Each structure stands twice: as C-alpha cells, then as structure tokens.
Amino acid sequence: MAMLGKHGKAKRAAENLAAVTRWKLVPEWVEPWRARLSEWNKRTRIWRRRLLLFLAVVGPGVITSNVDNDAGGISVYSQAGAMYGYALLWSLIPMTIALYVTEEMCARMGVVTGKGLSDLIREEFGFRPTFFIILAGLVVDMGNVAAEFAGVAASMQIFGISKYISVPIAALAVWFLVMGGTSRVVEKIFLAACVLYLSYVASAILAKPDWLLAAKSTVIPSMQFNGGYLLMLTALIGTTIAPWQFFYLQAGFVEKRVARRQYKQARADVMVGSISCMAIVFFIIVCTAATLHVSGHLVINDASEAAQSLVPLAGKWAGSLFAFGLLNASLFAASILPLSTAHVICEGMGFEAGMDHKFNDAPIFYSLYTGMILVGAAVILIPNAPLQKILVFSQVGNGIWLPVVLVFMLLLVNRRDLMGDQVNTSTFNLIAWITVIGVIALTFVLVYVTLFHSGSVPGLSP
C-alpha cells in the first residue's frame, strides 16, 4: 500500500527538526535583525500590496512613452540642446501634459471597452476610414523603422562596428524576440530597456551642466521669435506625439486584460510613463546644452554626431553612454514600431493578432512584422541610402496621420454608449481639445515648413 502523502509528511517533519536545530546554531545577534525584518514586513504590508497591484498592470504606459525617445527623437533633442542650450526646456512640462492627456484617453478606452483603437474605429466609423488610417500607418511606420535601424547602424559605428554587421544582427535579434516570446516576457524585456535609458542621466551628469540654470529654464518659459527656434519647438512636439503610440498603448491594456477596477493603476502607469519619458528628454537636452552649445558647437546633424562630439568635451564615458543610449532606443523602437503597426492592421481588417498566438494562428500578424523588419533593415543596408529623405518623409506622413487619429480618439472617448460613465468630464474635454488643436496646429506648421522651407533647419533638410 502506497500512501505517498504520508511519506512526504514524514520527510518534511524530519527536515523541520533539522531546521530548528540549525537555527539554534545561528549566533544570538542575528535575532534582533530578524525581528526588525518581520516588523518592517508587517508595517509595509499595505504599501507593498499596492505596489504589487501596480506592478501587475504596469507596462504599456511606461513602454509606450519611453519608446517615444527613439533614434529620430534623440536626434531632435540633441540638436535642440546644441543649438539653443537650455532655452527650449520650458516646453517639456506642457509636452508632458499633452502626452499624458492623449495617452490616458487610450488607456481608458482600452480598459473600459476591452477593444483596441483600430477595432473601435472600424466599428464606429466604418471600413474606409479604418483602411486609410491603416495604410497611412503602414507607410509612415516603415519609414520610422528604417530610421531606427539607421540609429542602430550609427551608434554601432561609434564603437567601430560596420553597419553591414550590426544591422543584420539587430534585425535578427528583434525578429526572434517577438517570434519566440510571449507578451509577458517581451514586456519584461521592454521594461528593462526602459531602465537602460538611465544612461542618459549618467551622460548628463558627466557633462557637468549648470543645474540651476537648467531648472530655471524648465520652469520659466522664454520664447524667442525667430524661425529656427519656432521650428525646433515644433519639431520637439512633433516627435513626442505619434499615432502609433495610441494604438500600441490601447492594444497593450487590452491584451493584458486589465479590468475596470484596475483602471487607477493603468492611469498611474501612463503617468509614470509620461513623466519618465520627459525626464529623459530633459537629460538629453541638458547633456548637449552643457557641452556642445557652451563650446559653440551649435550645429549637429544627428544623434550619433552628438555622441561623437561629446567625447572631447565631456570625456569618453559621456560619449559612450550617449551612444549606448541611442543603441538601446533604436533596438527598442525597432521592435515596437512594427509590432504596433501589425496590431493596427490586423485589428482593423479582422485578422488574428498578438504575440501570444502561434505563427499558424496569426500568420498575417507575424508576416507583417517580419516584412517590416526586413524592409526597414534592407533600406539601411543599401549603400548611399537616402536616409534623410526617408526621415523627412515619415515626419510629414506622421503630421498628416496624427490629426485624424487624435480627432477620432476624442470622438470615441466622448461616446456614452461606449464608455458608460467614463466619458471625458468637461474639464478634461477642455484640456484635451486644447491640447489636440494645439498639437494639430503645430504639426501642420512642421509639415508645411519641412516641405517648403526645409533649408532653414539643420537635420530637417532632405
């Protein structure tokens, strides 16, 4: 007769006896520390529980906001710091607000309706609008993906590795991550990548900036009314708010099956994301402002040039950390952008989507992802690729796509039949509409200037 449970219990009893005797062998002075630890455990229980609840939900907000700081974004921020020093820092607080307001609406829609943004647009506005949004998304994001791989190539070049080695390896790594990973594993990796952005903080500290001046410039607005300044301002805002973020964010909360009662945690996730994103921007601008601007090196064309120029001014570490930050950002964005686009297309057209599916269950989703990476990487590997033209093109495309998506979002989030009592309050609506109109206006300016006056701003010229 085999009563296995009993055997296990007897074994455990014997082990417990050994443990008790072992404890007695531990010196007396350990005891007060143990007591303090259990006291601490008891007192922080509620706090720890809240943290765990938050950690269960955190992810989409932090990831989406941080991917904002991709290769293109870092280039713009470096240029802003180099050319205008600390003078543009005041725009960060309004930008954080704009980012939070728009992202929060998507988070709310995702949690309340349980559907992605593409799904909602299809159900409420019909087939054709959805199709055009998807087409615009595909085209613009392809350009962005190419830009990310360009960032990988440029940052690795600083470390002496040719783009013909770094780009294919990066493409393979990014491809394997999504093909093989589940959404939870990939999310954890992305969150780790977010932490690596702290290299910019280190870089900024090494640049020995004037912290007081930087702080003052962040809080006190200072407008200069010359063309270049205004354009740089517009470009800053343009790179911060991109349509693909909204689709990815909402799909993230839907895939995580965040419940309505966890909404507060989701909102906290978005808030942490927006603030951390803008904090990194602050450090990037401060870094180049303290070094390049101060030394008169006002004009740089992109982020890798910034990293290289940092070396003589702030030391090898500062430059390396900056370049590493660029590599991290580019890889990160190169994985997320195609993912977001694949989601948008599949949701809108009614195909299966999501990393948790096997290839055969969601063939179109995975094929789209693979295709975008292949095209993005291939474009960069072509010798003398017209990279600037591609960047400009995707910036313009973004500018055209963004207003449409923002307006759709605002219309959807105010629909009582969709959102129940979670529609926008009038105050929120006021802030949201002002933000949206402001962003749209600035984006139009950016598009107009990029197309017709591109000579006036370095880095934006074709």
Place this chain on the structure above:
Amino acid sequence: MLHATDLLGGEAYDRDGHFVGHITELFIEPADQPNRVARALLGRGKYLPLVARYDNFAFVAPGVLRLNVEEKQLEHYQPNEGWLAMRKDLLDQQIIDTNGRKVVRVNDIDLSENRTNGTVELRVTQVDVGLTGAARRLLHGVASPELVRSLARKLPTRVILWEFVNLIEPDPLRRVKLRITPQKLERMHPADLADIMEKLSPVERQSIVASVDEETAAEALAELDKRLTTQIVETMDPERAADILEEMDPDQAADVLAGLTPESSREVLREMPGEDAREVRELLKFDENSAGGMMNTDFIYVGEKSTRDEVVAWIREKDVNLEQLDTVFLIDEDAIYSGAVPVGRLLFAPAGERMESLKTEPLLSVLPDADQKEVFEIFDKYNLHSLAVVNEAGHPMGAIEVDDVVTRLRNR
C-alpha cells in the same frame, strides 16, 4: 446576387419616377421573418426620412431602388428597437460564427432577389467576412462596378450562412425583440464558447453569460481564462453567480471563488444552498497548489463487496456525468478507501463479480496537503486517469482527474 454595399447609398424612386431619397439603411424584422429585408430607410437631407416596406419594392439593382407606390404613401421613420439595421448593427460589427465557432467581423452582406407578382423580395443569404467584401466596401463608388466585380471574383471568399450568424447584443430587452436566442451557443462545446468569449469586450462577454442557461454558462466559465472568469463573476448579481457556480464541479467553483475579493466571495456563497456552499468552503481551505486544491469532491465510491450489476444499476439511477466517469472508487466496511476500479473493467465483468476483485494494483492515494508536483509524478509514473485523495484516517475525500492535471501543467 446583390450586396448590401450595392444598395446602401443608392437612390430610391417612386412609382412615377420621382426621386424620393437615398437608401441610408436597410432593416430586417426578425420577429416577422428572420432573413427578409423588411424596410428601407430613405434619407432626404434636411427633410424627415421616409420608410418603404418590402411590398413596395418594385425593382432593385445596384444603386437603384424603384418603388411601386407614390412618395406620399410612404410612412415617416420611427426608430424601432425590434428592427435589425444592416449598416448600424451588422456591417463592421463582430458576430459569432456558430458553425466555425469563432468571432468574425462583417465586411458585407449578400442578398438574394426573388420576384413575386410585381414585387421584389430581398433576403439575406450570408455574411461576407473575407477579402471580397473588404474590396467591395473599399472601392464602392470609387471604381466602376465592373472593375469591382471582376476584382471580387479573383479574391478568395469567406462567407458565413445567415443561419449560423449569432448577433452579439448587450441589451437583454433588445435581444428579445430581435429574437436572438442562445440555443446555438448552448449547443457549442464549452471550450469553443470560452474561446469565443475571450475575443469579445467585457460587456459582450457579460451579455453572453446572461443569455445562455446556467449549465452552459458554468461549463464555459470553467474553460475560460481565470482573469476573465473573475471579472465576469464579480460583475454579476450574486444570485445568478451562485446559480451558475452550483452547476459547476465543487473544485471548479472553489477555483472561481478563490479569485474573487473576499467580500464578493462571501456574497456569492451566501446565495448558494447550504450543502453546496459547505462543500465549496471545505475546498477553499486547501492551498491552490496542493492535492486538496485540485480535487473534485463529486466522485463515485461504492462498497467493495457490492457486485458489478448492483453498481451499474446504481450509477444508472444517479445523475452522473458519464463523459467524465472513468473510475469507480471502493471503500471497505469502515469506509476506508480500499481500491479503484476502472470503468473498462466494470463494463466487461460478469454480472455477479464482486468489485474488490476488479480493483487495480497498487493501491494509490494522496493526502490533501500533498504538493501538486507529487501528484503530477504519480499520474505520470502509474499512467493514471484518476487518483483518490484520502484524509489521515484513510477515508476518501475526493478525486483528482487527469484533465485537471493537464490544465495545471499547461499553465506552469
């Protein structure tokens, strides 16, 4: 064959050839006929829209509808919840394909034309969820009809017959008016229904659970992702939740309750009849990852001295889930667990054979506090389908089934 895309937006003319309005909507009246296009809504810009009935349709072609009455004979439009609107309720919405057992989005609707004494009868035949419908929606009005048709011919078709279409309607009153019945959903395998429910929004999931009977709801919820089950049960009335949990096996009900907040769990338990609530409460005491947390307290045990025929007759009388029955457990005169008899042996044993001679060797059991890893090992080593769980005195408390083991192993 006509399509909804061909007609919506088209022009309607009355008997005398005067333009009446644009076809903005087509309605089906499920209470009357489940697939006939009963009404057409004609929009007239700033004037109030008019409604034409099915017996007013004289001629139909892509983009054109000719009526057999004068404009002044048409009624004014009054919104009616009992009418199913093709553009608002069907196109671009998600529906359940009860044949293919999945959730799909409607791209277009196919209609059949039937001429009967002067009028044209339009009926919905099937729903297009594939590329042909998508292409038609995209190019309608932009490219010439011939181009659209030839393109549509080249693309692969995916359609669902109207009789397999199950609409998703969260409002229970409207469900009644639209004659949306849950029978097809109730006939589906619970795992397929759970799969479908995972694709829907929380409100739609709630409406499915509300519309099917308790047994189907219980089976589907047992197969559903634990997070979703928790969300659904928390949003429900405690009485309805209790009704559904009663239909589940006690261990499944305990799993569901374990996921709720303590207050919600208590509310639901209060609504359950004493016997069931007690059983579930007992199970809730065990750790999730122990044998006690895996076991089912609903199992068959008979005296070892009973004969094969007595046992078979007894099982016939009891309300037993025959699909899940694979082992009959034995107890001796002191109610101590004494063996397991596979149903296969029971089937072929001669009538008077005593149960104790049919039991398998060796005699296996676990205590409720045994770790689930031990349980997995035993199942694997002895190739078991069921394993008895006994308390310290040796009395049987429950049984662990192999499907629970498989589910747990997959979720690790």
